[in-house]
Amino acid sequence: MARNIEAAKCVQCGKLHYPTHFYCPSCKGTKFQGVAIEGEGTLVTWTRSHVLPLDYSTMYITLGIVQMDMGVKVMGQLDVGTPQTGMRLRSRIGKVREIQGSDIKGLVFTAI
Amino acid sequence: MRDVAIVGVGSTQFGRAQWSLLKMMCEASHEAIQDASLGDRKIDAVFVANMGSARNNRMAGLASALVDRMNLYPAAAETIENGPASGASAFKMGFLGVASGFYDVVLVCGGERMREVNNLEATEFVSFLSHRYAEYVYGVTLPGLAALFARMYMERYGVTNEHLAMVAIKNHANGLLNRKAHIRDSITMEGILTGPDAINNNPWVSEPLRFYDCCPVSDGSSALILAPANLAKELCRKPVRVAGIGQGTDTHAVHERPDPTELTAVRIASQKAFHMAGLTPQDIGVAELHDAFTILEIAESEEAGFFPKGEGHKALERGETQINGRLPINPSGGLKARGHPVGNTGVSQLVELSLQLRGDAGKYQVPSRPKHGFTVNFGGFGNNVIATVLSEGV
Amino acid sequence: MIDELEAMLRPPVLEMAPYPPKSIVLANGQTMVVRQASIDEVDAMLRIIQPVTWLNRDFYDIVSARLFAELLGWKKYRVRNEYCLVGTVNGELAGIVNGRMFDEQHGVSYHTLALKRGVRVGAHLFAAKMEHHIEYLKQDEVWIVAESPIGHRRWMIEYPLQTKFEVQHELGGAPSWVLTRDTYFKAKPRLVTGTRPVPPELLATSYPIREPDLQTMLVQIEDTLEARI
Numbered sequence: 018m019a020r021n022i023e024a025a026k027c028v029q030c031g032k033l034h035y036p037t038h039f040y041c042p043s044c045k046g047t048k049f050q051g052v053a054i055e056g057e058g059t060l061v062t063w064t065r066s067h068v069l070p071l072d073y074s075t076m077y078i079t080l081g082i083v084q085m086d087m088g089v090k091v092m093g094q095l096d097v098g099t100p101q102t103g104m105r106l107r108s109r110i111g112k113v114r115e116i117q118g119s120d121i122k123g124l125v126f127t128a129i
Numbered sequence: 130m131r132d133v134a135i136v137g138v139g140s141t142q143f144g145r146a147q148w149s150l151l152k153m154m155c156e157a158s159h160e161a162i163q164d165a166s167l168g169d170r171k172i173d174a175v176f177v178a179n180m181g182s183a184r185n186n187r188m189a190g191l192a193s194a195l196v197d198r199m200n201l202y203p204a205a206a207e208t209i210e211n212g213p214a215s216g217a218s219a220f221k222m223g224f225l226g227v228a229s230g231f232y233d234v235v236l237v238c239g240g241e242r243m244r245e246v247n248n249l250e251a252t253e254f255v256s257f258l259s260h261r262y263a264e265y266v267y268g269v270t271l272p273g274l275a276a277l278f279a280r281m282y283m284e285r286y287g288v289t290n291e292h293l294a295m296v297a298i299k300n301h302a303n304g305l306l307n308r309k310a311h312i313r314d315s316i317t318m319e320g321i322l323t324g325p326d327a328i329n330n331n332p333w334v335s336e337p338l339r340f341y342d343c344c345p346v347s348d349g350s351s352a353l354i355l356a357p358a359n360l361a362k363e364l365c366r367k368p369v370r371v372a373g374i375g376q377g378t379d380t381h382a383v384h385e386r387p388d389p390t391e392l393t394a395v396r397i398a399s400q401k402a403f404h405m406a407g408l409t410p411q412d413i414g415v416a417e418l419h420d421a422f423t424i425l426e427i428a429e430s431e432e433a434g435f436f437p438k439g440e441g442h443k444a445l446e447r448g449e450t451q452i453n454g455r456l457p458i459n460p461s462g463g464l465k466a467r468g469h470p471v472g473n474t475g476v477s478q479l480v481e482l483s484l485q486l487r488g489d490a491g492k493y494q495v496p497s498r499p500k501h502g503f504t505v506n507f508g509g510f511g512n513n514v515i516a517t518v519l520s521e522g523v
Numbered sequence: 524m525i526d527e528l529e530a531m532l533r534p535p536v537l538e539m540a541p542y543p544p545k546s547i548v549l550a551n552g553q554t555m556v557v558r559q560a561s562i563d564e565v566d567a568m569l570r571i572i573q574p575v576t577w578l579n580r581d582f583y584d585i586v587s588a589r590l591f592a593e594l595l596g597w598k599k600y601r602v603r604n605e606y607c608l609v610g611t612v613n614g615e616l617a618g619i620v621n622g623r624m625f626d627e628q629h630g631v632s633y634h635t636l637a638l639k640r641g642v643r644v645g646a647h648l649f650a651a652k653m654e655h656h657i658e659y660l661k662q663d664e665v666w667i668v669a670e671s672p673i674g675h676r677r678w679m680i681e682y683p684l685q686t687k688f689e690v691q692h693e694l695g696g697a698p699s700w701v702l703t704r705d706t707y708f709k710a711k712p713r714l715v716t717g718t719r720p721v722p723p724e725l726l727a728t729s730y731p732i733r734e735p736d737l738q739t740m741l742v743q744i745e746d747t748l749e750a751r752i
Contacts, residue, residue: 036263036382061389062284064276066335070253070268076683077333078268082277082384090384092264092277102284113267121266145745247672314641317552326716329650330550330643341550 022110022124024089025049035089057107057129058085063100072115083108083126093124105129130228132358134523136365137165138480139352143311143468145244146348150179150186154195154240157350161236165354165364172354173232174205178219178239180212180472181254185246195238205232212258213421214508215239216351216475217515221374223355233357234364239473240350251346255471258509260382272343274383274510275422276335281390282424283337286439290337294322295445296423297341300459303452304466306493311347311468342423347468351477358523367487372408372501373518375401383510395432395505398516402503403434406518410434413518414499415485416456417478419507420463426450429505430458433516457495460485475506479517486521534603537624540659542608544726545651545717549642553612556721556729557651560607560619565598567732568609571616571638574737580745582671583636589694590634593621605633608655610648611729618644620652622665630656630665631693632702635674638735640743646677650715657707666699668692682710 024035029046035054040047063081079095083106094113097106106126113123139160141153148156154177162172177192188194192206211218216239223235243251256270264274282288297316304310321331321341331339354364361368377397380386386393403409410433418433420426427441435456436444444450450458461467461481464474482502484490499521506515544558560568572594575587596602604624610617617639622632632652637645656665667684669675678684679700687701 034385036260036385061384062277062281064273064280064335064337065333066268066270066273066276067333068249068252068270068272068335070256070270071249073268074680076680080267080269080273080277082389090389092267092269092382092384094267102280116266123266249672249676312641314551316550320548320550320552324548325718326547326549326647328712329646329714329716330548332643332646 021051021053021055023051024054026052033088035091052087054085054087054089054091054124055108056085056087057105058083060100060102060104060106061090062102063095081126091124093126096125096127131230132523133224133227133355133371134358134361134365134368135353135371135479135483135519136356136361136368137161137163137167137354138483139164140309140477140480141350142309143347143349143470146242150182150188150240150242151191151194151198153242153348153350154191154238154352155198157240157352158195158199158236158238161352161354167234167354167364170234170364172201172204172234172236174223174226175201175207175236175238176219176223177206177208178215178237178472178476179208179241180210180215181241181243184254185251186242191240201236210472211513212508213419213471214475214506214513214515215472216477217479217504217506217517218475220353220476220479220517221376221515224371224374227355227357233360235355236352237355237476238350238352239470239476241470241472242348243346243470244348248346263382263384270335271510272335272338272422275424276338277383278389278510279422279424280337282428285390286442288424288427288442290322290339291318292427292442292445293338293342293423294318296420296426297321297465299451300420300463300465303460303493304462307462307467310462310466311345311349312462312466316341338422338424344421344464344469347470349468349470349473349477351473351480353476353480353483361523367489368523369483369486370520370523371517372520373402373404373406374515375399375403375405376513376515377401379512381509381512392428392432392511392514394511394514395429395507395516398514399433399505402516402518406501406520408501408518412501413456413503414497414501415460415482415495416458416503417461417481418458418463418505419474420459420465421469421507423465425507426458426463429507433503433505452493453496460490460493460495475504475515478504478506479519482519486519533600537604537627539604539606539624540661542606542651542655542659543719544721545719546721546725547647547717549612551642554725555610555612555617555644555647556726557608557610557648557717558721558726558729560609560732562598564732565594567734568594568616568619571734572619572636574741575636575638575744578741578744581673583744585670586634586636590619590621590636593633606655608648608651609732610644611732612639614728614733615735616732617735618648620648622652622656624660624662625666628663630660630662632656632665632667633694638740638744646714647716649678651717653702653707654715657702657704663704665702666690666692667702668694668697668699670694670696682706682714
């Protein structure tokens with residue numbers, strides 16, 4: 018089973034953030050609890066990127082920033098034909114890249 | 130703190146380097162040293178700005194190498210890597226050195242040779258700036274981040290692809306006047322956007338950004354000499370005073386910003402620079418902004434305080450940012466046409482601004498002969514930004 | 524009169540439909556005329572290509588040297604069913620593409636050489652070549668290989684082409700990729716542009732082929748303005 022992508026919740030003040038920081042962005046606490054980034058969210062912005070890093074051999078990839086209902090904004094790949102800002106999406110963990118022969122898992126979104 | 134002045138500037142041709150990175154840097158430094166008429170005066174310290182020499186040119190410790198090649202021993206030497214803001218960072222370190230009285234004469238040299246690797250490798254190496262596990266692994270490049278930013282901006286403020294093309298056309302036209310610019314070819318609205326063949330002339334790089342919305346991959350080196358104001362008159366006929374420097378940082382991941390259309394670091398850096406200079410955006414007569422992507426010129430012009438938020442594109446429409454407009458932006462061609470040797474860009478912007486304030490910019494001299502100029506050197510995707518105000522005379 | 528031996532060496536050729544000229548407005552506002560070149564223009568083209576064969580940059584040497592030989596082969600009737608399209612800007616040669624009919628149904632793409640760089644001349648001319656094979660020569664498919672990474676990105680990925688590795692491409696290198704009628708018509712709105720007919724006075728500017736300034740051409744090729752961060 019694929020490992021979750023996790024946001025961090027500050028044990029001291031409860032602030033949820035992603036990506037993680039060494040100090041909590043609101044109270045400088047250093048203890049956090051992992052919170053899985055999963056479920057649904059709303060598309061904030063997106064792009065179809067045609068000029069890609071060397072290790073891709075597809076024509077383009079679709080990327081987006083998604084406001085998750087669970088509270089954080091994330092970047093992910095979109096598995097959506099015609100994305101539209103404001104559309105609702107559901108996340109899953111999938112292969113997003115191959116770096117030196119090993120698969121990298123990350124957030125992939127599909128339309129609801 | 131002492132007042133500090135730029136007393137000499139130099140720059141290579143931008144584009145594809147004919148020689149090694151080090152030789153380019155020597156050329157630019159030599160031009161700056163000649164320009165400053167240093168005579169027998171020694172250079173106390175050298176600050177070199179570069180982002181990718183270890184990867185792209187298999188060279189490290191550039192500042193020490195430059196001191197050796199130019200026989201500047203025993204000058205102090207540091208190489209500064211701060212992404213695309215390396216140039217202004219090195220300049221800031223040089224400024225602090227002179228302002229504090231620790232050094233008298235400082236050479237700041239930016240140099241980048243990116244064309245030693247192919248363009249895909251260059252794009253890849255710049256994308257290392259993105260957040261390793263929250264952005265980079267998804268295959269995002271700098272044009273990708275700029276595109277995500279651009280779509281939000283365009284949808285919110287009514288900026289269109291025509292506006293973006295207007296930035297490109299303006300900066301290409303300016304670059305045509307700058308003999309050291311990388312790209313010296315004019316482009317037309319019909320050719321890149323509205324004509325029937327535009328779709329193939331100007332393909333998508335990362336939607337909604339097209340090819341002509343992105344700056345080229347360039348080689349180039351620029352250099353300048355800093356000295357305390359009281360020495361400046363002796364070393365230079367037309368010194369330019371460093372009036373204000375400001376710096377701001379922001380979250381590494383673009384999506385973590387509460388409102389990702391805000392370039393908070395640009396705003397903070399600009400406010401600090403203006404505060405230090407005791408000036409306001411209304412005092413500025415020429416600006417060199419970091420137009421790595423056309424959308425950035427518009428957004429930075431607003432965050433810097435030249436136009437209200439969401440109205441930069443209207444000023445552009447009215448022609449205010451043309452070379453003969455109220456606030457000429459990027460008369461040198463900007464990163465779009467002059468070129469973007471990443472680590473060097475900050476230094477080259479300051480060199481261009483100095484030429485404008487001295488009245489030495491030749492064919493692309495802003496006709497109003499401005500007294501104060503402004504630059505934004507934009508690092509990462511807006512997570513480390515340095516703004517500078519320069520003023521004519523000491 | 525062709526003597527008996529020459530008749531044996533000179534292969535019979537298929538009838539080939541002509542390529543109707545078109546014009547393309549480039550990014551810089553200049554107009555490029557794309558038209559078919561004839562055998563009597565080969566010498567003019569060879570003179571222009573020759574200095575490029577020594578340019579070790581982005582595979583320009585290998586592409587221009589092979590194109591040189593292919594055009595010469597065509598002129599001396601040693602390559603059959605070959606055609607050549609050129610792009611000219613203000614009468615100056617901006618780029619050359621060539622290929623040939625393998626048989627009625629199958630086409631072979633040879634080379635694409637952009638002499639004016641940074642304004643997508645290569646992309647426009649490659650598209651014209653595909654247009655010729657599919658729409659005018661009425662072929663079912665075109666076999667293509669890339670000799671440079673730029674070519675691979677442009678053709679294999681941008682169109683996108685399918686693999687046809689069971690066919691050994693005539694250029695003798697990597698096995699073939701293929702452009703089918705179906706792929707072509709899907710890619711056409713995105714990649715194939717141009718206006719017809721070309722007004723006679725504009726078409727006249729492209730005769731005879733004039734050589735671009737050698738130094739400007741070589742510097743442009745070296746500069747590869749096309750790279751973007």
